[in-house]
Every structure is written in C-alpha cells, then in structure tokens.
Amino acid sequence: xxxxxxxxxxxxxxxxxxxxxxxxxxxxxxxxxxxxxxxxxxxxxxxxxxxxxxxxxxxxxxxxxxxxxxxxxxxxxxxxxxxxxxxxxxxxxxxxxxxxxxxxxxxxxxxx
Amino acid sequence: xxxxxxxxxxxxxxxxxxxxxxxxxxxxxxxxxxxxxxxxxxxxxxxxxxxxxxxxxxxxxxxxxxxxxxxxxxxxxxxxxxxxxxxxxxxxxxxxxxxxxxxxxxxxxxxxxxx
Numbered sequence: 221x222x223x224x225x226x227x228x229x230x231x232x233x234x235x236x237x238x239x240x241x242x243x244x245x246x247x248x249x250x251x252x253x254x255x256x257x258x259x260x261x262x263x264x265x266x267x268x269x270x271x272x273x274x275x276x277x278x279x280x281x282x283x284x285x286x287x288x289x290x291x292x293x294x295x296x297x298x299x300x301x302x303x304x305x306x307x308x309x310x311x312x313x314x315x316x317x318x319x320x321x322x323x324x325x326x327x328x329x330x331x332x
Numbered sequence: 333x334x335x336x337x338x339x340x341x342x343x344x345x346x347x348x349x350x351x352x353x354x355x356x357x358x359x360x361x362x363x364x365x366x367x368x369x370x371x372x373x374x375x376x377x378x379x380x381x382x383x384x385x386x387x388x389x390x391x392x393x394x395x396x397x398x399x400x401x402x403x404x405x406x407x408x409x410x411x412x413x414x415x416x417x418x419x420x421x422x423x424x425x426x427x428x429x430x431x432x433x434x435x436x437x438x439x440x441x442x443x444x445x446x447x
Contacts, residue, residue, distance in 0.1 A: 252433055254433070254435070263422050264424075264438050266435035266436065266437070269435070305374075307374065311433035312433070317380060317382050317434075319365060319380055319388065320367075320375070320424075322374035322376070324374060
C-alpha cells in the first residue's frame with residue numbers, strides 16, 4: 221500500500237468543524253482512500269472511504285483533491301466523543317480482504 | 333448485528349503458560365484478521381484468514397498460532413510468550429469478495445500482559 225502523511229496531532233473546539241488532512245502523493249489510480257478512527261481503549265472503527273468523488277455519510281465527509289494526491293476528512297461539528305486517533309489508509313482495489321496498513325495517524329483533541 | 337466480540341478483555345500470563353484468545357462475528361464475513369497494537373503505536377497486521385484458510389502470515393513468530401475453526405470463529409493460541417509480546421490484540425472481519433476493499437469491523441481487543 222502507498223504511504224500517507226498526516227499531522228501528528230490537531231485540536232478543535234467542541235461544535236466547530238474539523239478538517240483532518242492527508243497527503244498521499246504516490247497514490248495509484250486504483251487505490252481507495254479509507255479513513256478509520258480509534259477511540260481511547262477501543263478497536264479502530266471505519267469512518268468513510270472514497271475513490272475520486274467527494275463522499276458524505278452520517279459520520280463525516282471526505283473531500284478528495286482533483287489530482288487525488290491529498291484528501292481531507294471533515295467532521296462537521298466536533299463533539300467530545302470524536303476525540304480519537306484518525307488514520308488515513310490507501311487500499312488497493314483488487315480484493316475485498318486487503319489488510320489495513322496503518323500509519324501513525326492524527327490524534328484529535330476536542331476541547332469543551 | 334455489526335459486532336465483533338473478543339474474549340477475554342484482559343489476560344495476564346507467564347512466559348511458560350499456554351492461553352488462547354477468541355474472536356467471534358456473526359455478520360457472515362469470510363475474512364478475519366489478527367492485528368497487534370503496542371502502546372501508543374498503530375495496529376500491525378499479524379494474520380489474515382480468507383474462507384477459513386490462512387492467506388497471510390506477516391512473519392509472526394511460531395509462539396503465536398492462529399486457528400479458524402469455522403466461518404464465525406477465530407482463535408489465537410499463545411505459548412511461551414515473551415514480555416515484549418505484551419500488547420492489545422485486535423480481531424477484525426470483512427467481506428472477502430468484492431470489487432473494492434470493504435470496511436473492516438474490529439473488536440475491542442484483548443489486553444495481554446506477559447510476566
């Protein structure tokens with residue numbers, strides 16, 4: 221899997237939007253961009269994924285740059301429960317069971 | 333039901349003990365995974381099972397022995413572990429057959445301490 225680069229940590233105020241960036245300049249044309257997060261003392265949980273177009277779901281939005289070399293996970297209104305480590309992961313498209321290769325991720329702190 | 337359960341939640345074992353970690357899912361997923369996570373580090377893949385057959389072993393020492401007795405269960409047998417094997421052991425599952433990589437569902441993990 222291609223490498224991703226994320227800031228080590230970010231901070232947000234509660235109820236404000238949060239934009240978590242991810243750079244993946246060596247992404248291949250068939251790599252999907254997946255985001256997972258890991259809340260304290262829990263296993264990782266899937267957040268969202270996309271290929272080329274921006275994506276929305278109940279948890280977040282994913283904005284993908286036109287050249288696909290970067291993406292941004294958007295939490296529209298951060299809550300204290302969103303404090304977690306967020307991982308941006310590239311996954312090849314050829315198989316449903318390609319394992320996840322986690323980078324260091326971004327530790328998000330949310331301030332009340 | 334989108335839950336992956338893992339037992340036990342915590343395990344303390346000596347270096348001469350034999351113990352097993354258990355993982356269970358009832359989502360009909362036919363791919364199951366073991367990951368290891370050391371403190372303040374990201375999870376690292378250990379094993380992948382696809383349709384109850386071992387498909388990936390990330391050069392894990394033989395003191396870790398995985399087993400997939402059926403499509404819902406995944407075990408990790410532990411023997412003669414070292415203190416540096418202390419970590420959070422995470423189990424995950426997903427659909428294996430897909431045109432695109434599917435999301436993985438993780439259990440809460442087993443916190444293992446080797447004394």
